[in-house]
Amino acid sequence: NVTTAYNCKHDDTNDKVSSTEKQICEKLILHMYTHSSSVPFHHPVPADCIGYHKVITRPMDLRTIKGKLNSYANISEFLADVRLMFHNCSTFNRPESEIGKSGRTLSKAFDEWLEKYCSNSQISIPDRTNKRKKTSIQMIDHAS
Numbered sequence: 001n002v003t004t005a006y007n008c009k010h011d012d013t014n015d016k017v018s019s020t021e022k023q024i025c026e027k028l029i030l031h032m033y034t035h036s037s038s039v040p041f042h043h044p045v046p047a048d049c050i051g052y053h054k055v056i057t058r059p060m061d062l063r064t065i066k067g068k069l070n071s072y073a074n075i076s077e078f079l080a081d082v083r084l085m086f087h088n089c090s091t092f093n094r095p096e097s098e099i100g101k102s103g104r105t106l107s108k109a110f111d112e113w114l115e116k117y118c119s120n121s122q123i124s125i126p127d128r129t130n131k132r133k134k135t136s137i138q139m140i141d142h143a144s
Helices: 019-034 062-071 075-092 098-118 128-143
Strands: 003-006 123-126
Touching: 019 062, 019 075, 019 098, 062 075, 075 098
Parallel strands: none
Antiparallel strands: 003 123
């Protein structure tokens, strides 16, 4: 499992995010909320969105992530929820749709902000690029 090291040290003696991690998470949330592509992600998808809750079993949005900020055990849990939000977007929306495009744009910006704020840290965060390559290889294997 390949990982990328970022400067987001976690204090293992505590079961909550460290103050440094929390500050980083708060900055990341603020950047996401204010990004022009983030509007579809501000609130939970409404219950009346046809088919969404049948396809997406673990919905996630920025308001929910912000509300959970004080309960995350570490920054990796925060990142898992952010990644889940983007994964849900790409699972439910067509790539060429406005929301699909917004999700990709916001995800790319998020990765840049994460690297900016965590570039001098020691925490290991899974590298999405290598995971994506592995998934592509698995898909090729299944197609054979």
